[in-house]
Amino acid sequence: MERYQISGRQFFFIIFAAVVSLIIFSLPTQLIPEVKQDLWLSMVIGVLIDIYVAYILYWLGRKYAGQSLVQYSRTVLGPIGKVFGLIFVLFFFLVILSTMWLFCKFLSTALLPKAPAMLFSITMTLVVSWAAYLGLESIARMTQIISVIILIASLLLILFSIQELRLDYLLPQLENGVAPAIKAAKYPASWFGICIVMGMLMPHLINPKQALKLKVSAVLLGALVMTVTFLCSLALLGPYLASRIDFPIYYFSRTLRVTFFERIDVLMLLIYISGAFITFSALYFAASEGAAQLFGSRSHRGWVLGSSIIVVAVPLLPASNNASFAALYFDKLFPLLGLLIEGGFTTLIFAVALIRHYVERGK
Amino acid sequence: MRAAEYRIEELIGKVTSELGHSVDLSVRQFTIGVQQAPVAAIWLNGMVDSQTLDESVLSPLLSYNRSVNLSVHKNLYVLLRDLITAKKITHDLTIDQAIEYVLAGNTIIVMDGYEHCIAVETIGYETRSIEEPSSTVVVRGPRDGFVESLEVNVSLIRRRIVNRKLRVEQLVVGSVTNTSVLIVYLEDRAPVKLVGEVHSRINRINIDSVLESNYIEELIRDNRYSLFPTVYSTERPDDVAEGIVAGRVAILVSGTPFALLVPCTLFLLMKSPEDYYIAYPVATFVRWIRFVGLFIALVFPALYVGVLLFHPEMIPPPLLSSILSAREGVPFPLLIEALLMELTFEGLREAGIRMPRAVGSAISIVGALVIGESAVRAGIISSPTVIVVAGTAISTFIIPSVDLSGTLRLLRFFMLLCASIAGLYGILIGLILIGLHLTSLYSFGTPYLSPIAPYNRHEALKTLIRVPWWALRTRTRKKHNRG
Structure with a gap:
């Protein structure tokens, strides 16, 4: 298998792009109607959960240096670990499928209403699977360029909106107590949790010692930028409008005018699409490499090509036109599954590894 | 050495028939010494400098040797070496080898009764004078450009990099054209691996003719299907000198004013020497x-x-x-x-x-x-x-x-x-x-996008802005780190 190596900076930017672009399409629709101006609290809790997971993965990654999440779950748990590895890989694929579905739905409603959803799934799968095929180094280099653009664009978006914000929309804070915000934290936590992809990338890091610091700071930066953007869109559109429209961030950027350009929303959208490209390709790489490690294939490339057929067909899945199923899936099933796998499984592996660690020491 | 079977007519006949009695082949027969030993000079018109031929080969052989007693000299080569005033002589060549020398612009001298002959370097063909390169014009900067002659081109680089570490190596490419290809680099700047890679890629070339440096460029590039140029080509010696100092390897091809530089990145292509x-x-x-x-x-x-x-x-x-x-x-x-x-x-x-x-x-x-x-x-x-x-x-x-x-x-x-x-x-x-x-x-x-992706702060700064010379403290940096 080819050894890809990425620098700390590239790792940081991959995580950052993943955090920002995954949740920009999914999170506002879930979070804003439920908690409105208290969403920051949910985000903070989500980040805290994620830092906990990051620490576990860091510890495991350092203890089983050179092994990926899929590999050390087998080392730690034995044959059962293989099942865990399979679940991780399937989960990565599930995330790709879910977000690809969201992505296609969003683009075919917001960007090009006349185009079929398949257009987006085909083109996106084409670039993403090519990126995954080329390997982590290409993805990392693309990330370096795209993430900087995302960061600058997000900051500019916030900056341009400042004069039109109505901060009283954000008050009163915590009017229903903290309980709803804590309950809603499952959404950001499950989406941030995608960063267990860190477990797959860590063996490729030139200096794994930095992994925890980089990961936490990337998630913090991403979550901060996104929280501020969400709050700005709330303060601009008002809680009523923001919780009723499908993609508040999109409408938020639509209201802004920058010098002589009428509508910068399309540009913002393009920037987030390029972010989504990074996330997809990192996940795709992680999933196919995990599958290759699981089944002992020589290269991840076959898995990339094989799975791309399924991803292309996402808009055609029978469940994808069923709105009530989609709502149930994204509001209930996905967060539950996400938390179970990202938090639960990793904790289990961690606990077993810890016990083994001390048993070995005791001898 | 002296043997009866190598008669001068045979030797001359062998050369002329091998070259198909080409009309530009000149043979000048004469005798030297008291013994009047038959000798012939053979060269290709137009490939030799007639002044050199006259002054340092023909006239010394013809004018000063009437009184020489050949029986005193055991080896005719020693005699000729002392008579011919040209700067370079190669001896003990078989006729086959000698023909290659003739083709390269040398004059060979065959002697009656000797199997081996002597080649005198008289190369001197018409070359274009050094002019301003028409493909890249600068407002301020040197105005000389490469020409089609390798000797002139190398001298243009040497004039700029007066350094004992400058290496010039020759390879011959093209089974029909036998084109000279020079590899020029600075020994302490260009990575050894890079030089070795250039050598092995050029040696691997199997082609019958090389008429322009693009032949080489297409055959040594990394990705054959890429639209993007991964070899830098230029007509300007200052451009090449700058690349060599930066640790790149230059490839000069005989017969074209376009030199190649490797490795080449996207941002190198966006630079102009005038910067x-x-x-x-x-x-x-x-x-x-x-x-x-x-x-x-x-x-x-x-x-x-x-x-x-x-x-x-x-x-x-x-x-x-x-x-x-x-x-x-x-x-x-x-x-x-x-x-x-x-x-x-x-x-x-x-x-x-x-x-x-x-x-x-x-x-x-x-x-x-x-x-x-x-x-x-x-x-x-x-x-x-x-x-x-x-x-x-x-x-x-x-x-x-x-x-x-x-x-x-x-x-x-x-x-x-x-x-x-x-x-x-x-x-x-x-x-x-x-x-x-x-x-x-x-x-x-x-990597083609270096130093932006993968990112290298020092190099990226030099790429995005033209850093003034006084702000550049370290000149040598590791250039070939992947990651």
Whole structure:
């Protein structure tokens, strides 16, 4: 298998792009109607959960240096670990499928209403699977360029909106107590949790010692930028409008005018699409490499090509036109599954590894 | 040594028949010494410098040897060595080897009764004088350009890098043309691995003729299918000298003024040697104009088509209405119109290059009047499209590298196609595809997008702005780190 190596900076930017672009399409629709101006609290809790997971993965990654999440779950748990590895890989694929579905739905409603959803799934799968095929180094280099653009664009978006914000929309804070915000934290936590992809990338890091610091700071930066953007869109559109429209961030950027350009929303959208490209390709790489490690294939490339057929067909899945199923899936099933796998499984592996660690020491 | 069977007529006959009695082969027979031993000088007209031939080969042999007693000299070579005043003599050559020397411009001397002969270096063919390179012109900077002769080209580099570490190595490529290829580098700057890689790639070449450095370029490049040039070619010795000092390896090919430099990155192609000869703030500004030009040359027509077809709401209403009113009555769809104009421009450009200078102005008149003026006035083409194509054309000419601007001209059509399918989203997908290709591209072990991706702060700074010389403290840096 080819050894890809990425620098700390590239790792940081991959995580950052993943955090920002995954949740920009999914999170506002879930979070804003439920908690409105208290969403920051949910985000903070989500980040805290994620830092906990990051620490576990860091510890495991350092203890089983050179092994990926899929590999050390087998080392730690034995044959059962293989099942865990399979679940991780399937989960990565599930995330790709879910977000690809969201992505296609969003683009075919917001960007090009006349185009079929398949257009987006085909083109996106084409670039993403090519990126995954080329390997982590290409993805990392693309990330370096795209993430900087995302960061600058997000900051500019916030900056341009400042004069039109109505901060009283954000008050009163915590009017229903903290309980709803804590309950809603499952959404950001499950989406941030995608960063267990860190477990797959860590063996490729030139200096794994930095992994925890980089990961936490990337998630913090991403979550901060996104929280501020969400709050700005709330303060601009008002809680009523923001919780009723499908993609508040999109409408938020639509209201802004920058010098002589009428509508910068399309540009913002393009920037987030390029972010989504990074996330997809990192996940795709992680999933196919995990599958290759699981089944002992020589290269991840076959898995990339094989799975791309399924991803292309996402808009055609029978469940994808069923709105009530989609709502149930994204509001209930996905967060539950996400938390179970990202938090639960990793904790289990961690606990077993810890016990083994001390048993070995005791001898 | 002396043997009866090697008669001079036989030796001469062997050379002339081997060369097919070519008319440019000259044979001068004479005798030397008291014994009147028959000797002949053989050379190719035009390949030798007649003055050298006369002064240092023929006249010493003919004028000073009448009294020489050959029986005193055991070896004729020793005698001839002392008589001939030319700077270089090779001896003990078989006739077969000697023919190669004749072909390379030497004069060989065969002696009656000797199997081996002597080659005297008399190379001196007409070369073009050193002129200002026409492909890259600078306002300020040296005006000398490479010529077709390797000796002159190497001397142009040596004059600039007076350093004992400068290495010049020769390889011969082409089974028919036997073209000399020189590899020039600085021993303590160019990585050993890089030099070895260049050697092995050139040695691997199996081709019958090499007439221009592009033959070599195409055969040693990393990705054969890539549109992007991964070998830098230039006509300017100062450009090559700068590359050599920066640790690159130069490849000079006999018979062409275009030298090659490897490794080559995208940002090297965006540099002009003049960047270092003018004030650094201006150079930085110009460099950024070039980056913008690169982007415009690639996507401007695509943006025009994509935005007008798919996202007209992005354009401010006054501008949109003026574009739409200008397009009224144009019979073609927007994409066809843009494609047509782009192709027309490419045709005009190609016609302009091949035209004799006297006819050249006719092309510009046809281009400006017929296409620019009449087509718009007749309502066949809209003027916004003409403006977009003109802007793109100007941007293409901003790119300093001819190879890179050729790549952009091709990719522009690809982007146009992407834009016509899915608007700005299509452009984005197209850009990501190009980006992915660039990130996976290497030139002799160096990532093509370095130092931006992978990022190297010191080098990236030097790429994005023209750092003034006083701010550069460390000159040598590791250039070939991957990651």
